[in-house]
Amino acid sequence: MKKVRLETHNICKNYAGELIIKDINIYLRENELVSLLGVSGIGKSTLFNVIAGVTAPEAGQVFLDGRDITGQAGKVSYMQQKDLLQPHLKVLDNVALPLFIRGMKKSKARTEALKYFEDFGIAGTEDKYPTQLSGGMRQRAALLRTYLFSRDVALFDEPFSALDAITKRAMHRWYLALMERINMAALFITHDIDEAILLSDRIYIMTGPPGVIASELIIEPPRPRGDDFLVSDAFLNYKRQIIKLLSLA
Amino acid sequence: MKKSANISNNIYPALLLATLFVAWYLATATGLVPGFMLPSPLDVLRAFIDSFSELMRHARVTLTEAFTGLGLSIILAFVIALLMDRFEGLYKALHPLLVISQTIPTVAIAPLLVLWLGYDMAPKIALVVLTCFFPMTISLLGGFKGSDLDAINLMRAMGAKKWQIYRYIKLPNALPGFFSGLRISVSYAIVGAVIAEWLGGNSGLGVYMTRVRKSYAFDKMFAVIFLIAFLSLFLMKGVELLEKRAMPWVFTTREEEWQEN
Ligand SMILES: Nc1ncnc2c1ncn2[C@@H]1O[C@H](COP(=O)(O)OP(=O)(O)OP(=O)(O)O)[C@@H](O)[C@H]1O
Numbered sequence A: 001m002k003k004v005r006l007e008t009h010n011i012c013k014n015y016a017g018e019l020i021i022k023d024i025n026i027y028l029r030e031n032e033l034v035s036l037l038g039v040s041g042i043g044k045s046t047l048f049n050v051i052a053g054v055t056a057p058e059a060g061q062v063f064l065d066g067r068d069i070t071g072q073a074g075k076v077s078y079m080q081q082k083d084l085l086q087p088h089l090k091v092l093d094n095v096a097l098p099l100f101i102r103g104m105k106k107s108k109a110r111t112e113a114l115k116y117f118e119d120f121g122i123a124g125t126e127d128k129y130p131t132q133l134s135g136g137m138r139q140r141a142a143l144l145r146t147y148l149f150s151r152d153v154a155l156f157d158e159p160f161s162a163l164d165a166i167t168k169r170a171m172h173r174w175y176l177a178l179m180e181r182i183n184m185a186a187l188f189i190t191h192d193i194d195e196a197i198l199l200s201d202r203i204y205i206m207t208g209p210p211g212v213i214a215s216e217l218i219i220e221p222p223r224p225r226g227d228d229f230l231v232s233d234a235f236l237n238y239k240r241q242i243i244k245l246l247s248l249a
Numbered sequence B: 001m002k003k004s005a006n007i008s009n010n011i012y013p014a015l016l017l018a019t020l021f022v023a024w025y026l027a028t029a030t031g032l033v034p035g036f037m038l039p040s041p042l043d044v045l046r047a048f049i050d051s052f053s054e055l056m057r058h059a060r061v062t063l064t065e066a067f068t069g070l071g072l073s074i075i076l077a078f079v080i081a082l083l084m085d086r087f088e089g090l091y092k093a094l095h096p097l098l099v100i101s102q103t104i105p106t107v108a109i110a111p112l113l114v115l116w117l118g119y120d121m122a123p124k125i126a127l128v129v130l131t132c133f134f135p136m137t138i139s140l141l142g143g144f145k146g147s148d149l150d151a152i153n154l155m156r157a158m159g160a161k162k163w164q165i166y167r168y169i170k171l172p173n174a175l176p177g178f179f180s181g182l183r184i185s186v187s188y189a190i191v192g193a194v195i196a197e198w199l200g201g202n203s204g205l206g207v208y209m210t211r212v213r214k215s216y217a218f219d220k221m222f223a224v225i226f227l228i229a230f231l232s233l234f235l236m237k238g239v240e241l242l243e244k245r246a247m248p249w250v251f252t253t254r255e256e257e258w259q260e261n
């Protein structure tokens, strides 16, 4: 069994005196992709903000490789629905931003970032500004920025939800192929049940309020999964199960 | 296509301007308006050429005051906007005061400044600072405060320090506003310096203006007015060029949009 990289212990978080998430215990193993499914407003992003160290929880701890990182930013990488590419920076500098922040020399950071442009499908865009890129390319650039920030553990908050259905499907295929080449443990938030089943090793179902982890589902077929998996009985079974679990709330 | 559109856009104001000059010339040449009230444009041109070296000498003084004042305002605006963005309490305390301070007419404080600071450049520079720093502070502050919170959160998640957030998010976000503030401020700066010079001093375009007015040399008066207008336009154009250099990302996008249309 692969070793656990990221773990949370009984995380609780209030906003304005109201309990938003309660006793969240989740974990993420090496090279694993785990999705978090739940209705809007249940507290998924809130949980991510706690794990990323952007907000402090009222109770509970976050562990990275066994070390307590509660409330510490800069330990795990984080990507949101908006690509948040900075319009004033060229794509190369946008992608290298986490390295600049870490204090790496600019020329060195750029060389380092450029190595991955091919793999991430954005070769040739380095001297453009983000506004000159398509939605899918912007998302891939943001993904590379996330990867350069931390190769180990990444949080993705609905990374593909702003894309149209066809681009999204292409991104899924590309993402699954990419994951075969790079080792990155990823925690995914999505509203898209198909996406969750297609991409994940495991799925956490969140219900509430307050948001709690109601159940955990293991998706057996090994990755990468082809298009035929999308129309298989196994796939539909998972989907039926998830819909039932979500509507139990 | 862009170029031809530019040319036809320039043709209308140029035509209007030419018409106005011709009308002005005719009004004076036919004696419709007596020459001692309104000099003919040719007289003005002659006055401009005759007193060119004198005009330049005075212009240098006025420009020095305007630029010094502008430079100080930029520094002041950056410092104040940064502090107001960093410290919420300071923002709350200072913002209403800044707004109220703008309701005081500059022309009214100019004599006071001359009384306090003497007849040298100091009161002129002070007046320029008073007129210029406010629009720039407000536009910078708006840029800082209007920065995307999600982007700032992402920077924090990456472990960015406060200055890095300013460097990569807040300052670039404030640049467009800063430049529109600066464009207004350069013309304010010249006018501010000239107004302060009216009230006393040994040189500067404002001083020159009061002198030629006292001697009823209206042709020279008009020459100065045109020079001031020309200087303002020139500086505004300069700011525009600077803006293009400083924010290449804005202009690459716009060009593409134009090409698509
Ligand atoms: N900074 C904040 N201040 C106050 N309340 C907040 C804050 N952030 C989130 N909340 C509240 O916490 C609850 C959970 O929000 P959260 O963004 O975590 O939901 P979510 O599951 O990510 O929803 P969605 O799927 O729509 O993104 C919501 O009721 C929201 O209003």
Ligand SMILES: [Mg+2]
Pocket (backbone or CB within 6 Å): A044, A045, A046, A157
């Ligand atoms: Mg959310």
